[in-house]
Amino acid sequence: MFAVQYATRTALRSNHFHYSDDCGGEPHPTAYFVWLALSQTETVLIDAGLAPDTAGAMPGLDYIGSPLEIIGDLGIAPGDIDLCVLTHLHYDHTGVVAGLPRARYVVQQRELDYWNGAWATRIGQEEWLHSRPDIDHVTASNRLDLVDGDSELLPGLSVHSVGGHTAGMQVVRVRTARGNVVLASDASHFYENIESDSPFAILHHLPDMFGAFDRIKELADGPGHIVPGHDPLVAERFPAVDRHPHVVSIG
Numbered sequence: 001m002f003a004v005q006y007a008t009r010t011a012l013r014s015n016h017f018h019y020s021d022d023c024g025g026e027p028h029p030t031a032y033f034v035w036l037a038l039s040q041t042e043t044v045l046i047d048a049g050l051a052p053d054t055a056g057a058m059p060g061l062d063y064i065g066s067p068l069e070i071i072g073d074l075g076i077a078p079g080d081i082d083l084c085v086l087t088h089l090h091y092d093h094t095g096v097v098a099g100l101p102r103a104r105y106v107v108q109q110r111e112l113d114y115w116n117g118a119w120a121t122r123i124g125q126e127e128w129l130h131s132r133p134d135i136d137h138v139t140a141s142n143r144l145d146l147v148d149g150d151s152e153l154l155p156g157l158s159v160h161s162v163g164g165h166t167a168g169m170q171v172v173r174v175r176t177a178r179g180n181v182v183l184a185s186d187a188s189h190f191y192e193n194i195e196s197d198s199p200f201a202i203l204h205h206l207p208d209m210f211g212a213f214d215r216i217k218e219l220a221d222g223p224g225h226i227v228p229g230h231d232p233l234v235a236e237r238f239p240a241v242d243r244h245p246h247v248v249s250i251g
């Protein structure tokens, strides 16, 4: 299992935590990832990052390259991807969905319903976080697998609905050689969110975000088996993959 970093952005600590502290003015960098889970027979992409045109319009973003290009350097072509699990439908997790010619998309039903329903355009604090073309692409696809709750997609790879950050946020558990790794994605942007019980600033439902922290801990084999969604420390805590400076092995 691999974390593939495709961008970095510097923001302030006060942008990233629901509860403020005295250090809100300090710089607080964010990393952007997609993840790969590989078996002998299956190639699974978890989340779809930011497409180049969207990334180019984001102030302060240091864009390394399209997630598909970086994955291509690992020898994986878009047509090799069998499954694309979307942890949630924020714009920085759906960017290259239209570039996958044969992958099946896995989304929680309640996540898709939220973004296609009556609330998404009225709740301004969340509305800006979605990409309508990406969601339309997924919604119209005949390769869409909607799930409701927990589901084992492949032997040793399951999704678990947690909510909190978005209406239908899901985390992904993967059985690896070192045990069960849980990709928290934006259910815990940073290690600090889950380790200090400190919710991220962007949230849909606060009690569910705390519930997500508990569920992630239950599902993972230990604290070292939890992978947050946007923490630059992921690139330091896990070993780099030879000759691929933006890819680390997480399981």
Ligand SMILES: [Zn+2]
Residues within 6 Å of the ligand: 088, 090, 165, 186
């Ligand atoms: Zn998000």
Ligand SMILES: [Zn+2]
Residues within 6 Å of the ligand: 090, 092, 093, 186, 229, 230
């Ligand atoms: Zn995100």
